[in-house]
Every structure is written in structure tokens, then in C-alpha cells.
Amino acid sequence: MRQSTLLLLKQTHELRRAIRSAQHKGPTSGLATGAMQGNVVILPADWANEFLLYCQKNPTSCPLIGVSEVGDFRLPELGSDIDLRYDIPEYCIYRHGEKVDNCTDIADLWQDDFVTFILGCSFSFESALSQAGLTPRNVEEQVNVSMYETNIATVPAGRFFGNTVVTMRPYTPKDAIRAIQITSRFPKAHGAPLHFGTPSDIGIDNLAQPDFGDAVSIKEGEVPVFWACGVTPQVAIKNAQPPICITHAPGKMLITDLLDMDLAII
Structure with missing residues (x-):
């Protein structure tokens, strides 16, 4: 692995640790330059198939780069240490389509039937x-x-x-x-x-x-x-009104270990 890649992966891990400990709560634009960032949507499993179809029908707005197993807060294909309960600078909590809270971790809200979708980001x-x-x-x-x-x-x-x-x-x-x-x-x-x-x-x-x-x-x-x-998707979530849905706050993304250029068309 190239030295520059190793340095970038060190940055992504350090940034996730800073987010996990709530030391970084702000936007992620311009951070860990060269690493893919992701939008986050977390839904109960019985809503997941419909949302997956929504992403497939709208690939420009909702380009999927990762989907978790049911109930799993890890995404090892995007980062070996990712913990979806803590690794977003700010979460938005929706109940029946209405945003009811913002928080820096969702450990107390996590459900065994949650499925997480990670969508590519223009950052x-x-x-x-x-x-x-x-x-x-x-x-x-x-x-x-x-x-x-x-x-x-x-x-x-x-x-x-x-x-x-x-x-x-x-x-x-x-x-x-x-x-x-x-x-x-x-x-x-x-x-x-x-x-x-x-x-x-x-x-x-x-x-x-x-x-x-x-x-x-x-x-x-x-x-x-x-x-x-x-x-x-946050607009679509308001319209669909699932009993609970958790997203990233706009501009505050999941930092992955994927490289931007790995997903680029040469």
C-alpha cells in the first residue's frame, strides 16, 4: 500500500475517533481529503426494501456505496472500525416523518432491526x-x-x-x-x-x-x-413517515476508508 494511502487511512481513523468522542461535531467538507464520505439513512428492516428500491430508481441523488446487515452497526467494507452508533458528527432523529431531535450518538436508540444505507456524497x-x-x-x-x-x-x-x-x-x-x-x-x-x-x-x-x-x-x-x-432522502422520509428513521445532519457525513479515486471513472 502506498505511503500516501496509509497516511490518509490514518487520518480517517483519527477523524472517526474524534467524531466518536464528540471532539468534532461540525461539517466534514474538506476533511480527510481523498476519502469517500457518505450520507446516512437508518431504517427499520420492514422499510428497507422500499428505500433500497427508491435508491435504485434515483441513483444520481442516492448513489449507494454500502448497506449493512440487519441490526449490525458495523460496515467493515467501508472501514474496519466503523460504529454507526457514534461515527456521525450529528444525527437527525425522525419519527413518523417529523424531525424530533438531534444528537451526537444513537447508542440508546439502536434497534436490532435497523438497516443502514450509506450514499455517496459530493464532498x-x-x-x-x-x-x-x-x-x-x-x-x-x-x-x-x-x-x-x-x-x-x-x-x-x-x-x-x-x-x-x-x-x-x-x-x-x-x-x-x-x-x-x-x-x-x-x-x-x-x-x-x-x-x-x-x-x-x-x-x-x-x-x-x-x-x-x-x-x-x-x-x-x-x-x-x-x-x-x-x-x-430526508425529504422522502418526511413524506413516507416511517415510525423511526435516523439520518446524518446535512453536511456532517460518515468518513469511510474508501478512496475517492477508487470509485472514479478513469
């Missing part, structure tokens, strides 16, 4: 953008990425349905074209953008007021570029 292509001189604004400004609910409907599956959530990163038109080329190589991290240019075309009224995350500055001559986002 995982930010390293490639930065290496190309296209560092995302949220990384530059050290804030959470801007996220918006759009009017783009997802494909329903069983009780799960809703509109697509997108992340936004501003670029000049020239740089936007290059960003499209780069991110299209990362289908497991949402791939190429869904839209760039006029936000109202996809139902976004005010870029200064994201539905999730933080607003970022948009400079003169830049256009907003929108990628599908793994927060999309």
Missing part, C-alpha cells in the same frame, strides 16, 4: 476540484455547503417520494464547464451537475437562504452550479 469530488484549481467556495470559506430543495421530482418507490435536494457551488462559466468534466467521473458522488445558471428554473427563489447548510459568496461573473445531494 468526495471536492478534492478533485481543488486539485484542478477549482476549490469549492464552501471549502474556501470554511462553512457548510449550500443545499436547496428544488422542484425536480424524484422517482417514487413505495411510500418514498419527494423533490430533489441539490448542493450549490459557484464558478465562472469557463470553470463550470471544467467542473462538469471533473465531477462526471464520480457517479458514486452524484456525478455531473443537474443544472447551472438561473436558480428559478429549478424552483430556487433565493440563493442567500439555503434550505440546509450555509450561504456562500457568489462573485461577479460567477454562476451557481447545482449537483444532486444525498439530503434528498
Whole structure:
């Protein structure tokens, strides 16, 4: 194994330990650069097949990179020491579609019938953008990425349905074209953008007021570029109203030991 890979894996393990001990509770964008990050959805087993079908029907918004065994809080294929009860900086707890709590661990909530889904995250292509001189604004400004609910409907599956959530990163038109080329190589991290240019075309009224995350500055001559986002399932969860569902808080991901480039299309 290359020295650089060993150093990165050391970073991922140290970051998970910091999250597990609640020393790190913030967004994970820009951290453990080069490692795949994951959105998290935890559901009772009798809801899992419908959600799996929802992911399969909406692979751009919900690109699956891991699914746990029933009741297992480990995911060894994504990291030998992962413990899904503790390894997210902040969890959102939903009951019957309504968010009722946020917490830094779910040990007391864990159920023997839980199934965990890990979905690819656009944070995982930010390293490639930065290496190309296209560092995302949220990384530059050290804030959470801007996220918006759009009017783009997802494909329903069983009780799960809703509109697509997108992340936004501003670029000049020239740089936007290059960003499209780069991110299209990362289908497991949402791939190429869904839209760039006029936000109202996809139902976004005010870029200064994201539905999730933080607003970022948009400079003169830049256009907003929108990628599908793994927060999309949280909209579908509100509509489906399972008795309990646990997700990551937007922008606060599971850090895995997968390498971004391992899932890239060369």
C-alpha cells in the first residue's frame, strides 16, 4: 500500500475517533481529503426494501456505496472500525416523518432491526476540484455547503417520494464547464451537475437562504452550479413517515476508508 494511502487511512481513523468522542461535531467538507464520505439513512428492516428500491430508481441523488446487515452497526467494507452508533458528527432523529431531535450518538436508540444505507456524497469530488484549481467556495470559506430543495421530482418507490435536494457551488462559466468534466467521473458522488445558471428554473427563489447548510459568496461573473445531494432522502422520509428513521445532519457525513479515486471513472 502506498505511503500516501496509509497516511490518509490514518487520518480517517483519527477523524472517526474524534467524531466518536464528540471532539468534532461540525461539517466534514474538506476533511480527510481523498476519502469517500457518505450520507446516512437508518431504517427499520420492514422499510428497507422500499428505500433500497427508491435508491435504485434515483441513483444520481442516492448513489449507494454500502448497506449493512440487519441490526449490525458495523460496515467493515467501508472501514474496519466503523460504529454507526457514534461515527456521525450529528444525527437527525425522525419519527413518523417529523424531525424530533438531534444528537451526537444513537447508542440508546439502536434497534436490532435497523438497516443502514450509506450514499455517496459530493464532498468526495471536492478534492478533485481543488486539485484542478477549482476549490469549492464552501471549502474556501470554511462553512457548510449550500443545499436547496428544488422542484425536480424524484422517482417514487413505495411510500418514498419527494423533490430533489441539490448542493450549490459557484464558478465562472469557463470553470463550470471544467467542473462538469471533473465531477462526471464520480457517479458514486452524484456525478455531473443537474443544472447551472438561473436558480428559478429549478424552483430556487433565493440563493442567500439555503434550505440546509450555509450561504456562500457568489462573485461577479460567477454562476451557481447545482449537483444532486444525498439530503434528498430526508425529504422522502418526511413524506413516507416511517415510525423511526435516523439520518446524518446535512453536511456532517460518515468518513469511510474508501478512496475517492477508487470509485472514479478513469
